[in-house]
Amino acid sequence: MTCENLVLVTVDALRHDALSCTGSAGASTPYLDALAGRGVLFDQAISNGPRTQASFPSIMCSLYPLVAGERRGLPAGAATLAETIRREGYATAGFNPSNPFLTRETGYDRGFDLFIDFWDVHDRGGSRAGRGPWATVKKSVHDAMGRRNLGFLMLFQALVLAEGGQNLTGNLVTEQALAWLAKQNRPFFVWLHYMDVHFPYQPLPGERSWSDRLSYLRGMAGLLGGSPAHAVRVLRRLYDRRVELVDGHIGDLVEGLRNLGVEHETVVVVTSDHGEQLGERGRYAHGPDLHDELLRVPLIIRDPAHPGSGVVREQVELLGLAPTLLELLQIEPPETFLGSSFLPLVHGDPDAGAAHIFSEAMHGGARLSRTGVQDTHRIVSCRGGGWKYVLDDEGPTEELYNLERDPGECIDLIADRPRKAAELRRLVENHYLLVAREAARHDHEGERPLADDDEEIRRRLAALGYL
Numbered sequence: 001m002t003c004e005n006l007v008l009v010t011v012d013a014l015r016h017d018a019l020s021c022t023g024s025a026g027a028s029t030p031y032l033d034a035l036a037g038r039g040v041l042f043d044q045a046i047s048n049g050p051r052t053q054a055s056f057p058s059i060m061c062s063l064y065p066l067v068a069g070e071r072r073g074l075p076a077g078a079a080t081l082a083e084t085i086r087r088e089g090y091a092t093a094g095f096n097p098s099n100p101f102l103t104r105e106t107g108y109d110r111g112f113d114l115f116i117d118f119w120d121v122h123d124r125g126g127s128r129a130g131r132g133p134w135a136t137v138k139k140s141v142h143d144a145m146g147r148r149n150l151g152f153l154m155l156f157q158a159l160v161l162a163e164g165g166q167n168l169t170g171n172l173v174t175e176q177a178l179a180w181l182a183k184q185n186r187p188f189f190v191w192l193h194y195m196d197v198h199f200p201y202q203p204l205p206g207e208r209s210w211s212d213r214l215s216y217l218r219g220m221a222g223l224l225g226g227s228p229a230h231a232v233r234v235l236r237r238l239y240d241r242r243v244e245l246v247d248g249h250i251g252d253l254v255e256g257l258r259n260l261g262v263e264h265e266t267v268v269v270v271t272s273d274h275g276e277q278l279g280e281r282g283r284y285a286h287g288p289d290l291h292d293e294l295l296r297v298p299l300i301i302r303d304p305a306h307p308g309s310g311v312v313r314e315q316v317e318l319l320g321l322a323p324t325l326l327e328l329l330q331i332e333p334p335e336t337f338l339g340s341s342f343l344p345l346v347h348g349d350p351d352a353g354a355a356h357i358f359s360e361a362m363h364g365g366a367r368l369s370r371t372g373v374q375d376t377h378r379i380v381s382c383r384g385g386g387w388k389y390v391l392d393d394e395g396p397t398e399e400l401y402n403l404e405r406d407p408g409e410c411i412d413l414i415a416d417r418p419r420k421a422a423e424l425r426r427l428v429e430n431h432y433l434l435v436a437r438e439a440a441r442h443d444h445e446g447e448r449p450l451a452d453d454d455e456e457i458r459r460r461l462a463a464l465g466y467l
Helices: 030-037 052-061 081-086 133-148 150-160 170-181 210-225 228-259 318-328 418-441 455-463
Strands: 005-011 040-046 091-095 114-116 188-194 266-271 299-302 310-317 357-363 377-384 387-392 397-402
Touching (some): 005 318, 030 228, 052 081, 052 318, 081 091, 081 188, 081 318, 091 170, 170 188, 170 228, 188 228, 210 228, 228 266, 299 318, 357 418, 387 418, 397 418
Parallel strands (some): 040 310, 091 114, 091 188
Antiparallel strands (some): 040 299, 266 299, 357 377, 377 387, 387 397
């Protein structure tokens, strides 16, 4: 038995440990837990990039971030998951009204019959209601805070009741997708991208009492004023409430599939593009770091043809997700895909996991990265055999961690284990050769760069901490 339909759900900035079924002590996620219980939970799913622009070329095109160019969008000559599925006669739709990096301009509409993106929801010139002297001052201060420091930005947003960049559109994403699905009379592929757990995790609507806001302000003041432990507790509590909100959206989605009578004919996949830093190493949100709080993500595949398949412990990479989904649909992957299907792991073949996983990003120095600042340094990690090695071009600097004994990556063993470091360094150097070869293949094929001069996108990027 092969399922006809595919639903891919990506939740921006969802950490691996954010779900009840993956060990969260603060969030209750009954719908995702139920989905995992009726499918496969991948315990060691690793993103190939630590932020949206770096990870989505791997998810949608099975390309490494540095092959795609990261900030250039999807290469025009690289086949996408949606294009490949549509060629087989599927109806296709994508719903992403909140993330300004995943748009038509960066190539993410390719292969979709219907594509709802950021610009279908937001006015390029900015909201008319948001104009005027006070609005201009508020916008200028907001953008300045976004460029200066995430802590200052969070304080400012709390004080002025800004919503941040996600605009709480998770329920809209679900409603639009179900409305489209109700009209389909042939096999379908639909992609939904949720932003509800993305920074700045402010109190939810209906929970914004003065006490909630004051608690948030106290936490942010602690972050800036020398009480990071309290700030982390506040942030994690808010983050967990956002996770519960998304869990409800996914519950509504699954119920909608059931009501439409297609649940038992549909593969449902839930994952994230990257994780989130909540105080680890004194960092917050996400950027060009390659520690597991950013790279390890949830991955659930519920295939009604193989219900209740359990937990896969071997590591897998999101580079292999698109080939895996195509194999589930019995569709041949395009030759531009670099990843391999990990479906054999589900059927008991332990050798189908990724022996070594490479994750990578670019940054402009000191592992900081902001839109509009030129990226000049590569950072690449190699994860395998219980070890992780990180090479940063800036310096250059190297790090080495024993993940079995030190899963939090707190003890750098680069000086103590030179042979292991040299072994993994050679693998990274070979990876550089592959990246150079594949990047040359797609050179100058990127979509139009993000239009930073658009008024609305600047405001939203600042709200999300990217400026």
